[in-house]
Amino acid sequence: MSYELSVENVLFKRIVIIGLGLIGASIALAAKKRKLCKEVIGLNRQSSTLMSAKETGVIDRAIENLSEISSDLNGNDLILICVPTLEFESVLSECRRLLRDCVTITDVCSVKGYTVETAKAVYGFEPFQYVPGHPIAGSEKSGMVAAAPELFANHLVILTPTLKTGQKNLQHVKSLWEKFGASVCFMDTSRHDEILASTSHLPHMLAYSLVATLASRADYQDIFRFAAGGFRDFTRIAASDPTMWRDIALANRRAIVKSLDCSLADLHILRNAIDSSDSNTLMEVFTKAQGARRYLSRINLDRIENESNSHDAKGFEEIKYRVKPGGHCCAELRIPGDKSISHRSLMFGALAEGLTSISGFLEGEDTLATLQALRDMGVVIEGPSDGRLIIHGVGLYGLKKPKKPLYLGNSGTSMRLLAGILVCQNFDVELEGDVSLSKRPMNRIAIPLRRMGAIIETSEDGFPPIKIRSNRKLKKIAYEMPIASAQVKSSILLASLYVDGESSVAEPAPTRDHTERMLKEFGCDVRTINSKIVIRGGTPLLGKSVEIPSDISSAAFFMVAAAITPGSSLLLKNIGVNPTRIGVVNILKMMGADIQFLQTFNQGKEPVADIQIKYRPLVGIDIPKDQVALAIDEFPAIFVAAACASGATRLSDAAELRFKESDRIKAMSDGLTLLGIEVIPAVDGLTVVGGAIGGGEVDSLGDHRIAMAFSVAALRATSEISILNCKNVATSFPTFVQLSRQVGLDVVVETQ
């Protein structure tokens, strides 16, 4: 195991690793493999391990005492403390006694409150040179023999700097982990210990305890013979190093006990449900856990990232698309389910009485955020499995107070529609979201809901989090919306379900009417009279079977792809063509696109069609104002079509585009300009002059629709287009890359 040195990569002169267990030895191997220092020095209490580390080339030099090298060490060197948690104090005391302050010290202990407090006690103040760290990587195997240089690649490392931690020291340690291929995030010390107590320490305690319980049985050898995969998966971590876990249990006592108490209370509920044959509670627990385990890990990771951004951390990995220029666009495609209808089917199914079965559900992160929020309020939802769900409706008044704020990720629809439901409950609740959602205007719903008597608070600027107080006494409203917004309309209609008598919402222009259509299906009295929607509240909804058509907003990217690519022919199956959603078809047709609805039929209350698109040259147009609300989500794609048309395409009266997942006027105008297209932005729209699309790197600003629009632009680009921050494509169209490749785009996905 010897690696050649190259001077360019050198980050430190010497890395001194104290403790050559699995983590310490893996750090040594990673540093040597990547040539990150001139010398890796190891120190280990057990001399046989130390000798073997030297002999096998894990380290370059073995020392038995820090004093052997301490006088040589300076600001170019790094000490990594990799001993079990409770040995940290004695090792750090040695460091304090022997080392100059310029030497950076970091560690890998799993309990950060303990190491930070210990450092303060050892030094008498918070030493700036100590950078508290914790790689979230490891294995149930222990010791140097299990070490691997790639142990940290694609793993997370949490650093918990204090206000006194030196910026230079912090930067050095961060760079080291990043060179190992890890993602570094920053976190508050106590938050770290609380999170790790629940996600790592608690499972270890449960696994150790379960195996110990079974191992105490007289027949344990016999029963272990019958242990199946489930037992093995669940108890793998009970094979971990006992000393390490004893130390962690003692050092993080308070947080672990809190987690254990929580878990014991929940286990008790489960025990009683089994004992009393309470099938509903069992389904509630199992479906909630299954959903969280299968789909929501990323959303939860995002949440940690948001909370840990205070030091400008990059956090979890973003992705970048690299799309090769050219390609073709021929295929027959099935696009995933409609996002707006999926959200509504979940909410109405939850509020209905009886069962609601759903097919064609979009399993994207936005709709899964709604699903999780409903589960958090006690709704039993089976699935999703292959787009199918069964919701056990709890009725208008059956939601339960969630244990924590509802986290809605990137999804404005979840937040605004759920707020309409939650202002009428008998519990307080808080709604929060990711960085983008936290900058989206909520006064548009808070103002009318307050007029109905709701007690709802936003931040001073009208942004999330939204805090809602328990309230069962809402009054009717006759609201004239100042902006055309289906989310605002739906939020008010949902609140009106809880108010006896008729409420109404008047729209300045027609917006998507899925709420009205689906409420009618669920038995609600709702009518549209000219531009006014009138709803009679106070009656229960009844569970239904809902078939969700494919999402025209996702289909729009492929419609544009075919419309701009010579020789293309595309058939998109089963697309929802509700008249309030087909602005994109109307606009593209006005530009000269060859689009035909081959078959139109009804799926429940929604019209659906197979849509065929063939290439035909496009011309620029002035987009009629009455199409703006009908194509509100499709403008990123339409602007790409405009860039490929002859002449100018002008859009005005579309200031709403500035309040979507990103400021879409700015994002598209910056990106297209960078690709060589002439764009003239305005406050409420923009003009795109058709021309030759060049290559380059554009930023989607984390907006799914911007990312997909620029991917499609590559079909007509002269060289490669890279698109930054594409992770959120999964909010609405998780299979976008797969389907893009199927039609003929050449997309490579890379971590950023």
Ligand code: S3P
């Ligand atoms: C949506 C309505 C639209 C749209 C959003 C989904 C809905 O928002 O942009 O993607 O499902 O009601 P606005 O109502 O804010 O225009």
